Amino acid sequence: MKAEIIAVGSEMLTPHRQDTNSLYLTDKLNALGVTVAFKTIVGDRRKDIVGAIRTALGRADILVMMGGLGPTEDDLTREAVAEALGLGLRREPAQVAALHARAATWRITMPENNLKQADVIESATVLPNANGSAPGQWLDTAFEGYRKLVMLVPGPPHECRALFDTECVPRLKEVLPPRFIAVRTLKAAMIPESQADKLLAPIYTEYKDVETTILAHTGDIQLTLLCAKATQEAADARVEELAGKLEEALDDWLYSSDGESLEQIVLYYLGLRQATLATAESCTGGLVAERITRVPGSSRSFLGGAVVYSDPLKTAFAGVPPEMIAKHGAVSAEVAAALADGIRKRTGATLGLGVTGIAGPTGGTEEKPVGLVYFAVADGQTTDSYDRTFRGDRERVRQWASQQALDLIRKKLM
């Protein structure tokens, strides 16, 4: 079954705003075995909307109309769908009453044009909207002799998504052939880009019945495996089999078999080892600490740390000897190690992290170019050091460095 999603709203044709609901709806439709074949964005002009609907009904079996259900003159989706299908609109008394009741709870007099929201297309089912005043509509209808399912859902994301989940998905399930889905998400850190596909493609391309999606960004890859079968057991078995092979190939690049973030995994291992962590960051400017503290409950294992941007702070907060900085430079393996061990001692943490590098765009030399970052992880027994030169702008170097730092902590704890 092929679907088209039409987002209605002139604001989504400006440089400033983008439809994001359609990604959510696509995910839900895919899980039901429906492919999204087209997405269209159209402004608040009735003629344009009617034309877009007719085009969609000519090329798709399922049409999701998003937005344009509000009370203003610009909200034209109801009228446009009715016109495109050659159906009438009726004002539904139960909806009129619901709108009045809603206005009463807000202690406001309902403006006359609000009543537009009670207009229902002939033969449509009203879909209640728990989060807003405009209900959705569901039509099991025909266009040029073919059966078409048409859904009208509101535009605001929380209304759209909740209504689609509670009202549209169950109705689609009734109509569509049954499907059992298994999904797994694997994640790996810092795998060289040139290696990932060479390593993984020969494995997952053997599993034609499992849809494998790979997303990569700044040192992180995410593989989503999705399989649909006639029984849950069959779907699970195929995904598990493929996941097992991919996990083996990814070896210790793999950090999550179930979709957790790298920060969550680091905190999980810290908890498991009853260990605590403190950080001393120069070029990442607090990004490592900020990422870790995004996770609720991180205070159980993360003590805090220092952003040692200036050289005197490297000494004041992590006890790096000024002579060491003078001799080797603030960006050096020695200083990274001293930061890691120093912050560990100062804070009493089990593990200390040190990061120092040149984020750019200036400050690089031939010997120490922009993008060079030194890392160290200290546990009081040993201090592991690492350095790497990242490509890209300041923002990318910092992102890569924070990913590398978290991954080094993970490996230390594994």
Add this chain to the structure above:
Amino acid sequence: MKAEIIAVGSEMLTPHRQDTNSLYLTDKLNALGVTVAFKTIVGDRRKDIVGAIRTALGRADILVMMGGLGPTEDDLTREAVAEALGLGLRREPAQVAALHARAATWRITMPENNLKQADVIESATVLPNANGSAPGQWLDTAFEGYRKLVMLVPGPPHECRALFDTECVPRLKEVLPPRFIAVRTLKAAMIPESQADKLLAPIYTEYKDVETTILAHTGDIQLTLLCAKATQEAADARVEELAGKLEEALDDWLYSSDGESLEQIVLYYLGLRQATLATAESCTGGLVAERITRVPGSSRSFLGGAVVYSDPLKTAFAGVPPEMIAKHGAVSAEVAAALADGIRKRTGATLGLGVTGIAGPTGGTEEKPVGLVYFAVADGQTTDSYDRTFRGDRERVRQWASQQALDLIRKKLM
């Protein structure tokens, strides 16, 4: 003039990837006086692409085709545009030579199917692509008796945007009536949402000839004023006049009259006052430091700071007396003030910032709910304190708190 943008690529019909080029292209087209009336996303199926092109040519004057220009079997845009327009394709010898030359510099033998990229639609102009192997194409043609401008641009963002700027914009300018544009971006921080529109709408709605766009997120609003006139002077004058009135209304909520970020403005004022800054953050976990250090050259005014997530670190790094924490709690006005003044003294900075609060989702009490954050800014003479309760999840509370913190530093320096 009405334009349609068609993005070609099955990956943009998955839940994982979204077209973003179209926002950039819309901005450029708007500046030329062209309205984007439709956007369509279509997968790599020739029949679907041809259909989408015919629909677009039936409803728009300008068609931008994005993506599907590569060398693989899935790259079908050239063939589809030729078919939709009823034109032939020719293999262009100069392009064949360019592809061979490109392969030679990479020291690879060119695969045969790469030559697809040398196929040019009859009557099309080849648009050189400085960043990739697939050139763009430009057609000034006709469809069902109407003149149509059709552009083929590559999909990868840096290729698409550069080629559109250097090849398409100048050609569009030649064809379209001349327009002179003035643009200004104003930014304001922490203005209450209920106030912003009440304050600003009566002003900007008086300027029907200036297009005012307002974007708001977590304590930041951005107003973009755009005016097109027959002369540059006339456009500038209208934008300046409106900007002046809006700036007056925004008063000290306004932090930028020229689009700078709040971090840049804070660093600008620090430089101007020859002052330095250090931060002691608890609930924001390093986010304030991380935001400041995103700006190149921030090391001139930002010394660094501490992420004092655990109570002992509040004492160790900012000298907060343990008795004070015991008496008032780690989340209190007293501790915020002690963090600000303590980090200032420890680092020798001119200004110290202290932030402590409850980011959630747990840890709140009736007296101190989730979202409550205390701030202090100390300069050795006075310590300004502030507290506020933010709504939303952990991520939003942290974002709001970092915005508030930066804004308090800005106000201290003004």
